[in-house]
Amino acid sequence: MPRTRQRWLVAAAITAPMLALVGCAGGGTPSDDGTNPGGDSGSAYGGALGTPEVESAMQDLYNQATDAGEYEITAYGPPPAQSVIDAFEARFPDIEITFEQLQSQDRITRLQGEAASGNHVGDIAVDGRTPINQMALSDPSWCQAFDNLTDVPADLIGIDGTTVNTYNTVFGILVNTDLVSDADAPHSWEALTDPKWKGKEVMVSPAAGGAGAFVSAMLLTPDANMQKWGWDIVNGIKANVSLVAKDAQTISSVVDGTYAIGVLAYYPYYYQTLETTPDAPVKFYLMDEGTPYSVGKQCVITDAPHPHAAQLWMNWVMSKEGQASYAAAGSYPSMPGSPGPKGIPGPDDADLITLLSDQDAITGYSDYVKQIQALYGG
Amino acid sequence: MTDTSTRAMAGWTRPSRVSAGWRGRRLVGKLLMAFTMLVLLILFIYPPLLMVIAAFRQGAIAGQGDWTIEPFIEVMTSPATWVVTLNSIVLSVAVAIIALAIGTFLAWVAVRTTTPLRRIMTPTMATILAIPSLFYGLGWYVTLNGSGAPLNILLKSLFGITGSPFGSGWPTLILVVAWHVIPVAYLFMVGPMSRMDAALDDAARMSGASGGVAFFTVVLPLLRPTIFGVLALMTSYGMTAFELPLLFGVPSQPSILVFSTKVLNTYQEAVGSQGWANYAGAASIGLILVLLVTILVIARERLVSDRRYSTISGKGFRPEPKHYGRIQGLFLAVFFLVVLLAGVIPLVQMVLGAFQHVAGVYSLGFTTENFEKVLSSRRTFQVIQTSLWVAALSGFLAAAVALFLSWAAQRSGRVVRFLATVISWAPIAIPGVLVGLALLTAYMPVPGLQKLIGTPIMLILGFIVVATPIATRAVEGGVVQIATELEESARISGASKAATFFTVVVPLVLPSFFAGWFIAAIGVAGNLALPVLLSSPSMRTAAVTAYDLYNQGNTAQAAALFLILLVAVGLAGGVAWVLFAGVTRLLKRVRSIRIERAITRKGSVVHA
Numbered sequence: 001m002p003r004t005r006q007r008w009l010v011a012a013a014i015t016a017p018m019l020a021l022v023g024c025a026g027g028g029t030p031s032d033d034g035t036n037p038g039g040d041s042g043s044a045y046g047g048a049l050g051t052p053e054v055e056s057a058m059q060d061l062y063n064q065a066t067d068a069g070e071y072e073i074t075a076y077g078p079p080p081a082q083s084v085i086d087a088f089e090a091r092f093p094d095i096e097i098t099f100e101q102l103q104s105q106d107r108i109t110r111l112q113g114e115a116a117s118g119n120h121v122g123d124i125a126v127d128g129r130t131p132i133n134q135m136a137l138s139d140p141s142w143c144q145a146f147d148n149l150t151d152v153p154a155d156l157i158g159i160d161g162t163t164v165n166t167y168n169t170v171f172g173i174l175v176n177t178d179l180v181s182d183a184d185a186p187h188s189w190e191a192l193t194d195p196k197w198k199g200k201e202v203m204v205s206p207a208a209g210g211a212g213a214f215v216s217a218m219l220l221t222p223d224a225n226m227q228k229w230g231w232d233i234v235n236g237i238k239a240n241v242s243l244v245a246k247d248a249q250t251i252s253s254v255v256d257g258t259y260a261i262g263v264l265a266y267y268p269y270y271y272q273t274l275e276t277t278p279d280a281p282v283k284f285y286l287m288d289e290g291t292p293y294s295v296g297k298q299c300v301i302t303d304a305p306h307p308h309a310a311q312l313w314m315n316w317v318m319s320k321e322g323q324a325s326y327a328a329a330g331s332y333p334s335m336p337g338s339p340g341p342k343g344i345p346g347p348d349d350a351d352l353i354t355l356l357s358d359q360d361a362i363t364g365y366s367d368y369v370k371q372i373q374a375l376y377g378g
Numbered sequence: 379m380t381d382t383s384t385r386a387m388a389g390w391t392r393p394s395r396v397s398a399g400w401r402g403r404r405l406v407g408k409l410l411m412a413f414t415m416l417v418l419l420i421l422f423i424y425p426p427l428l429m430v431i432a433a434f435r436q437g438a439i440a441g442q443g444d445w446t447i448e449p450f451i452e453v454m455t456s457p458a459t460w461v462v463t464l465n466s467i468v469l470s471v472a473v474a475i476i477a478l479a480i481g482t483f484l485a486w487v488a489v490r491t492t493t494p495l496r497r498i499m500t501p502t503m504a505t506i507l508a509i510p511s512l513f514y515g516l517g518w519y520v521t522l523n524g525s526g527a528p529l530n531i532l533l534k535s536l537f538g539i540t541g542s543p544f545g546s547g548w549p550t551l552i553l554v555v556a557w558h559v560i561p562v563a564y565l566f567m568v569g570p571m572s573r574m575d576a577a578l579d580d581a582a583r584m585s586g587a588s589g590g591v592a593f594f595t596v597v598l599p600l601l602r603p604t605i606f607g608v609l610a611l612m613t614s615y616g617m618t619a620f621e622l623p624l625l626f627g628v629p630s631q632p633s634i635l636v637f638s639t640k641v642l643n644t645y646q647e648a649v650g651s652q653g654w655a656n657y658a659g660a661a662s663i664g665l666i667l668v669l670l671v672t673i674l675v676i677a678r679e680r681l682v683s684d685r686r687y688s689t690i691s692g693k694g695f696r697p698e699p700k701h702y703g704r705i706q707g708l709f710l711a712v713f714f715l716v717v718l719l720a721g722v723i724p725l726v727q728m729v730l731g732a733f734q735h736v737a738g739v740y741s742l743g744f745t746t747e748n749f750e751k752v753l754s755s756r757r758t759f760q761v762i763q764t765s766l767w768v769a770a771l772s773g774f775l776a777a778a779v780a781l782f783l784s785w786a787a788q789r790s791g792r793v794v795r796f797l798a799t800v801i802s803w804a805p806i807a808i809p810g811v812l813v814g815l816a817l818l819t820a821y822m823p824v825p826g827l828q829k830l831i832g833t834p835i836m837l838i839l840g841f842i843v844v845a846t847p848i849a850t851r852a853v854e855g856g857v858v859q860i861a862t863e864l865e866e867s868a869r870i871s872g873a874s875k876a877a878t879f880f881t882v883v884v885p886l887v888l889p890s891f892f893a894g895w896f897i898a899a900i901g902v903a904g905n906l907a908l909p910v911l912l913s914s915p916s917m918r919t920a921a922v923t924a925y926d927l928y929n930q931g932n933t934a935q936a937a938a939l940f941l942i943l944l945v946a947v948g949l950a951g952g953v954a955w956v957l958f959a960g961v962t963r964l965l966k967r968v969r970s971i972r973i974e975r976a977i978t979r980k981g982s983v984v985h986a
Contacts, residue, residue, distance in 0.1 A: 074915050079926065082751075098757075098915045101926050104646070105440065105655030109818055110911055112439055116822045119832035121914050134653050138438060205628045207635055207643070243633060245624040248931040256739040258524040258542075269931035277735040277742045362653035373643055374458060377633045 045091070049319040050150055057149040058315055065308035066094050073309045076102040076110065076301075077126030081268065081329035088316055088325075095309050097124075104131045111142055111301065122301045123310040129165065130361050132297035136162045137362075143299035147311045150318045156334055158358055163299045166317050168332040170286065170293045170350070171215055174254045174262035174270055178281045185261075187288045189219070189229050192263055193236025202259035204250050205243040207376035215264050215292045217368035218353050225354060229290065237263060238375065255280050264292070271330030271341060286344055290353040293332065407875070411786070415797050418779070420827075421843055422801045425820035426808050430668060432819070433661035436649065440657040440819045449649075449658035450665075459640060463666055466637035469552060469623065470616020474609050476556040481563025482571075482598075482605065484713055488564075489572040492699050493706040499713060500568055501955065503561040504896055506721035508947045509728070510904050510921065511558060512928065513940055515625045516731065517724030518554050519545075520738035523629070546630040555622050557720040559612060565897050566608045569890030570601055570855035604855030606681055610674035611806070611851045617667050618810035637667070641809045660812060668807040675803045732941050737933035748938040757923065758939065762946050765903050765920040768834075770950070772841035773849070773899030777891055779842060780849035780898075784857040785883060789865075802850040805843050813844060814911035837913035841902045848901055849894035856890025857883070885965050892958055896951075903947070 045055045071094055079085065079099035088097060100122075102110055107125060114120050125135055125143065135142040136159035143162035146152075156165040173192070175185045179200075186192050192201065206213035216237075219229040241263055244250055251269045254262040255277075270284045298317065300310045316322045323333035332340055332347045340346030356364040400408065428441050433450055437443015453459050488499040522529055523545035533539040544550050598605070620638040627634030645660035702709075731737035733744045752758055780802070787798035808816045817840050821827040830836040860883060868878040884891070909919050920943045927936035 079930070081930075098918075099926075100910050100915055100918075101922070101929070102910055105657065106815060106911060108438070109440060109815055113818050113822055113831040113911075116828050117831035118829070119914075121832055130648070130653065137652065205633060207633055208624055208628050208639060243629050245628045246929075248928070248933060251931065252736050252739055252933075253524060255736055256524050256526045256741055258526075266931075272931055273736055276745075276747070280736075280742060363648050363651065366648040366653070370647065377458070377461075377635055 045321075048091075048321045049316070054150050054319065058312065058319070061147075061149065061308055061312045061315065062092055062095075065306070065312055068306075068308055070306035070309040071095055073097040073123045073306055073313050074121050075099045075124040075126050075298075075313075076107045076122045077124075077298075078103070079126075080326065080331070081272070083329050084322075084325045087321065088313065091316065091321065092312065095312070097313060099126070103127055104134075107131070108135065108138070108142065115303070120303045120305045123304040123306045124298055124313060125301055126166075126296070126298045129163075129295040129297045129358060132163050132299055133159055133358050134362060136160070136299060140302070142302055144302045144304070144307070146300060146314060149311075149315045152318045153336065156318075158297075163297050164314060164318065165295060165334045166298050166314075167296045167323070167326040167334050168293045168347070169296065169330070170267045170291055170332060170344070170352075171211070171264045172267060172287065172291060172344075173285045174251060174265035175283050175285065176254050176257055176260050176281055177283050179257060179260040182283070185283070185285060187285050189233045189237075189287060189290060192261075193233060193240065195240070197261060198240045199242065200260040201237070201241045201263050202244055202250055202253050202261070203237070203241040203263040204247045205245060205376060206372045208243075208245050211247060211266070211294070212264060213369045213372045213376075214365060215294075216372045217365045218292045218355065219290075220368045220372075221364055222354060222356055222360075225290070234372065234375070243376070251282075255282055257281075267341065267344070268330035271343075274343075284344060286350050287353075289351045291350055292353050293355075295355070296331070296334075411790070411794065414782075415794065415801075418783075418801050419797070420824065421839065422804050422846070424824075425813075425816045425843070426668065426804050428820045429661050429664055429808055429812065429816045433658055433665055436654070436656075436658045438652065438654050440655075440661075440815055443654075446658070449656065450662040453644060453659050453662045458635075459663060459666075462635050462637050462640040463617075465627075465634055466617045466619070466623075467613075467670075469555065469619070469636065470613045472552045473556045473559060473616055474612035476552070477559040477563045477612060478567075478605065478609055480556075480712070480716060481560050481565075482567045482601070484560075484564050484716065485567035485571045487706075487709045487713065488568060490699050491706060491709060492701045493709045493713075495710060495713075496699075500565070501951075502717060502721070503564045504951060505948060506717065507561040507565065507897070507900050508903075508944060508951070509721065509724055510924070510940055512621050512904075512925065513728045513731075513937060514558050514724040515554070515622045516737065516933065516937075517727030519625045520727055520731070521723055522546075522550065524738070526738075526740045546626050546628075546634075548630075548634065551623060551626040551630075551634060554626055555616075555619065557716070558622065560716055560720055562897060563608060563612070565893045566852050566855070567601065567604060569852060569887075569893045570604045570859055572889050573856060573859045573886070600859075601855065602681065603858045604851070606678040607851040607854060610671075610678050611847065613674060614667070614671050614806045617670065620810065637663070638809060638811055642811045645812065657812075657815070660809070664807070664809045664812060667809055671803060671807045675799065679799065728937050729941060731934055732937035734934050737937055748934045749942075751935055752938045752942065757918065758942070760916075761918050761920045761923045761939075762943055764917055765943060766946060766950055768837065768841065768917070768919065769899040769903040770954075772838050772845060772902045773895045773897075775838070776842045776845035776898040776902075777849040777853060777895040779846050780853040780894055781857070781884075781887065781891060783846070783850055784854035785879065787854070788857055789862075802847055802854075804847075806847045810907065812907075814840070814907035817843065817908070818911050831912070832914050834913060834917055837909060837917055840908045840912045841905065844905065844908065845898035845901050849898040852894030852897055853887065853890050856887040860886050881969070885969070888958075888962065888965075896954075903943075 045059075047055070049055045049058055073095060075097060077099065078101060085097055089095065104127070107122075107127070111122060114122065125132055132143070141160075141162060143159070145161045146157060146164050148157065152164060157163065158165070173186060186194070186197065204212045206216055216234055218225065219233055220226050220231070242259065244253060247266045248269055250262040250265050251273055253259050254265070255273060265284065267284060270282070273280055273282070298314060300307065300314060304310045317326070318335060323335045323338040327333050327339055327341050330341045334347075336348075338347075340350075344350070355361065432441035434445055434447060435441060435443050436446050436449060484499065484503075487493050488496045521527055523542045524530065527542065527545075529544060530542055533543065617637045619636060620642075623634065623636040624639065627636060641660050641663050644656050644663055647656040647659065648654070649656045649659070732748055733746065734740070735742040735745055783798040783802045787795045790798070805813070818831070821831065821836070827836070827839075830839070864882055864886075865878050868882050869875070873881065903919070904921050905919075906921055906925050909917060909922050920939060924936040924939045927933070927939065
């Protein structure tokens with residue numbers, strides 16, 4: 001047999017089984033039988049989503065989506081934990097949601113491109129409150145009205161009924177329990193500036209474009225925060241911390257004992273670590289006062305190609321099940337009365353830092369962010 | 379003087395006022411060239427040009443809004459801008475020199491010596507190049523940082539040194555980045571190096587020069603176009619390096635921050651009453667990169683334009699390797715060291731990370747659940763499949779455009795040469811973090827391109843634009859080595875320009891073409907900025923998916939996904955290598971048959 005043909009056969013013999021192995025990954029095409037996962041009755045979700053009226057309305061919306069051939073949702077923004085996505089798709093198996101990590105200006109530019117080309121793809125925008133508010137306030141607005149089927153309180157809906165505060169995520173202090181006892185662990189901003197922790201604290205660098213600068217800016221505005229904490233705390237923390245490039249490294253370097261204390265540790269990352277390694281020698285603390293947090297918002301994009309499916313996602317996120325899914329993944333649900341993530345006080349019991357209003361937050365943190373980046377050499 | 383009737387009887391016709399070069403097929407050729415250049419100008423020049431304009435406009439959309447000079451003044455008068463610029467220049471020059479020196483040396487060893495195992499050097503370097511920079515960086519990060527890092531455990535046990543003394547800082551940053559790009563330099567140089575005529579080297583040796591002297595005075599000067607092209611490319615890409623300086627520069631005391639970080643931070647600032655992104659400020663910083671690239675390109679043109687570099691001259695051309703004695707053992711040792719530093723260490727760390735609960739943390743043990751999660755995801759097969767075909771197709775097309783530009787630059791007049799040079803360098807002037815945005819905002823108003831936004835075609839076009847500068851640096855070195863006499867011989871024998879190009883130029887430039895194709899494909903496979911902005915969710919690539927996982931804190935899963943992708947790339951590369959050998963053999967066979975037929979054809983000298 002010629003050597004050339006031998007090489008082809010060898011290549012094919014190796015390639016085919018490998019491709020088959022990869023091809024065995026997943027599957028999951030939309031079901032074709034169009035069965036209603038809710039069954040025949042209007043409350044066949046068993047109360048998982050809310051009251052019978054809420055569940056009936058959501059079932060109708062689900063049927064409208066599938067009748068219109070809306071089997072997918074494209075969300076522009078950082079995705080939630082996979083468990084949240086899995087929970088939605090388990091509840092509504094004919095609809096698949098995909099996240100594209102577009103943020104802020106990139107998202108708006110992409111939507112401009114879609115509008116110019118007529119190829120509309122984005123259905124949902126997900127991000128912090130400022131960029132979503134900016135989208136809604138644009139002229140023309142990039143967000144359409146939210147179809148409130150889940151009795152979301154009015155204070156969670158903003159900008160002419162288009163944006164919804166869906167969940168919040170907190171930052172706190174992560175402590176390696178092998179190196180620091182519960183009694184010694186710092187629980188406040190002032191405690192983090194104690195010189196005894198110099199060289200033992202780690203934080204994501206504010207100069208590297210991460211959450212470090214933005215969260216630190218919360219200590220400087222509004223005026224009440226500036227007076228209570230201000231630059232003394234910011235400078236005091238800077239004197240004590242070593243820096244890493246990414247939020248995830250704050251967690252991993254405390255877990256492996258390189259540092260004893262992680263400052264501005266992102267709770268969802270800590271939560272994921274615990275999910276995979278319950279025996280990790282770490283503990284998460286909220287601040288006694290002024291726990292910083294990020295407000296999560298979403299909106300249904302104007303000209304969304306799958307509007308019914310998009311409204312269904314938004315309503316599911318705000319339903320009992322959706323909020324519980326976010327809590328189970330380490331986020332604070334925004335709906336009143338929802339339980340918080342495991343291991344930390346719920347949203348009603350935590351002392352959260354005072355934030356600027358939605359309107360003021362659009363530009364109110366910017367100058368402070370720049371000053372903090374400059375402080376760290378950015 | 380003859381009268382009209384006499385001229386008519388003699389069949390004389392009045393000569394055309396249009397010269398021969400602008401008539402008939404030549405005119406068609408010129409129009410075709412003009413149209414091609416126009417399309418390339420729109421695709422390649424327009425985005426960076428718009429970025430320059432956008433530095434002076436502020437509004438909701440990048441490049442639109444009110445004219446203003448304030449963002450430009452603000453960033454140019456900020457000391458931080460110049461500190462990060464200087465940091466990036468120092469980093470990129472140091473890395474370029476180190477990587478090019480070692481890469482060129484290893485390319486010479488692989489094709490000009492009889493060092494053992496030289497035949498595996500190119501596939502090994504190609505495999506190392508496939509390691510994504512993110513995981514290359516993370517691999518070295520966990521090797522050098524933390525109490526569980528292997529190096530720190532060794533230092534503590536042997537010398538009692540605690541902490542992470544080599545975890546960050548200038549020496550670590552420069553060396554880690556340099557090791558990462560040595561394979562790039564190697565692959566750029568191996569094509570032209572393989573086409574060096576041994577007779578040139580022999581002539582120097584016969585005149586009394588030692589091997590080393592011949593290398594530095596004959597071989598290297600003839601590779602000047604490629605060397606300076608690659609040097610300029612690496613220097614400019616060093617300005618856009620992001621992940622590696624983040625990992626090894628930020629933790630340093632004081633932090634070493636680079637140009638791309640400043641661009642990103644500026645872009646994320648909120649400006650105006652509506653909190654628009656500060657694209658004008660970011661684009662203003664980008665002007666520094668435009669200036670730098672312009673200086674590099676002008677310097678390169680000045681340095682290489684004064685002489686010929688053809689080494690493939692026809693009959694008697696012998697690109698044969700030589701034996702250099704026992705010193706070849708040292709050559710092999712250098713190769714093994716580079717493989718260890720650039721490939722083995724980060725790859726082993728990536729493999730371990732894929733099996734850890736938290737990547738880089740050994741104390742929590744190992745698990746297979748990362749692979750289970752990745753392989754059970756319905757998207758895994760799609761993203762790998764998309765990554766492979768998008769990278770292969772975009773890389774090929776970029777290499778083809780690069781070949782066209784290189785050949786046009788060498789064989790055409792000054793205008794085309796100038797345009798080809800500008801086109802092949804222009805996309806590099808856009809900072810990496812802005813390139814997706816720059817392309818999208820540039821193409822949005824263009825009627826033909828507008829409708830393609832969101833489609834796979836737009837993504838492929840974007841990748842071609844971004845990858846062509848890389849591919850051109852690989853291919854042009856091969857093109858300049860071809861003596862014009864070879865093409866002229868074919869034309870004199872009756873071959874058309876197209877036939878000459880495909881039967882003479884292409885076979886001779888194939889090694890450089892394949893190198894350019896491969897390097898461009900790797901660059902496309904690892905690109906993060908373009909897929910989300912220019913295309914649709916169905917075109918999601920493995921690089922984007924893995925980066926998302928990494929940003930969400932699932933570094934171990936991201937490592938698992940990349941390992942699977944690496945296996946797929948290795949297999950695809952193996953198939954490609956087999957194809958390359960087959961195509962080369964086929965072309966040789968076709969050429970032999972054509973020569974045989976020409977010789978034995980009725981009417982030929984031999985037949986008669």
